[in-house]
Amino acid sequence: MDVRADERPSAAERWRDIRRNNLLDAASRIFARQGYEAASVEEIAFEAGIGKPTVYRYFPSKEALFEAAFGHALDDLESRLDTAMVLPGGFEQRLVRLVTEIVPTIRTHFGSISPMGEGETSKRRLFRQRRGQVEARLKAAIEAGQARGEARPFEAGLAAKLMIGMVRSGVTADHLSDAQIAQAVVGLALRGLGAPSPAAEAVP
Numbered sequence: 001m002d003v004r005a006d007e008r009p010s011a012a013e014r015w016r017d018i019r020r021n022n023l024l025d026a027a028s029r030i031f032a033r034q035g036y037e038a039a040s041v042e043e044i045a046f047e048a049g050i051g052k053p054t055v056y057r058y059f060p061s062k063e064a065l066f067e068a069a070f071g072h073a074l075d076d077l078e079s080r081l082d083t084a085m086v087l088p089g090g091f092e093q094r095l096v097r098l099v100t101e102i103v104p105t106i107r108t109h110f111g112s113i114s115p116m117g118e119g120e121t122s123k124r125r126l127f128r129q130r131r132g133q134v135e136a137r138l139k140a141a142i143e144a145g146q147a148r149g150e151a152r153p154f155e156a157g158l159a160a161k162l163m164i165g166m167v168r169s170g171v172t173a174d175h176l177s178d179a180q181i182a183q184a185v186v187g188l189a190l191r192g193l194g195a196p197s198p199a200a201e202a203v204p
Helices: 011-034 041-048 052-058 062-085 091-110 118-147 156-170 178-191 198-202
Strands: none
Touching: 011 041, 011 052, 011 062, 011 091, 041 052, 041 062, 062 091, 062 118, 091 118, 091 156, 091 178, 118 156, 156 178
16 A cells, blocks of 8 residues: 555655664664773764764663664664575574574674673663564574474474573684684584484494
8 A cells, every 4th residue: 555645754754764773873883892881972973973962862861872772783683584584595504594693793782791880781681671582583493494304303492592592602702703603503502512423423
């Protein structure tokens, strides 16, 4: 159904949305680099190319901006996961694609935050509220693999939770790239630490 002309966003509204998204992107970069406590609204405004008063036209406080920026990052992650879900490939390829999208978001938004900071508490609370949406994509991929006989029977929701837990631990390994962490998480999830059987080693 066509949108009536009077219901379409005006040029001013579109520009406001673009500027808000640019501000959220800038805030995400500053919070990730400096942490919640050290980041200032002045620095975020400078990064976004706007004045400090303009920031407060969109968000009443640094905390409100922080929560919106993190929510914006999670929205973007969920969109990327949905795209990864529909790409062709086998079970392991799909899991690697999904985890590869998850790793940088968790690394960026958890790796440089002070453990005792107010922002850390807010970020963990927000992630707990939204992680179910991320887990649901992993669960769906696992269930699809099980249905095709590519994965053994296991509670898919628990497997998704465990994999996200591995990602959160893995991102503390600064010497590993995002891709290496994703490969390690999926490899451990699919093959574990058990030694290969002698019969498997004998196969040329």
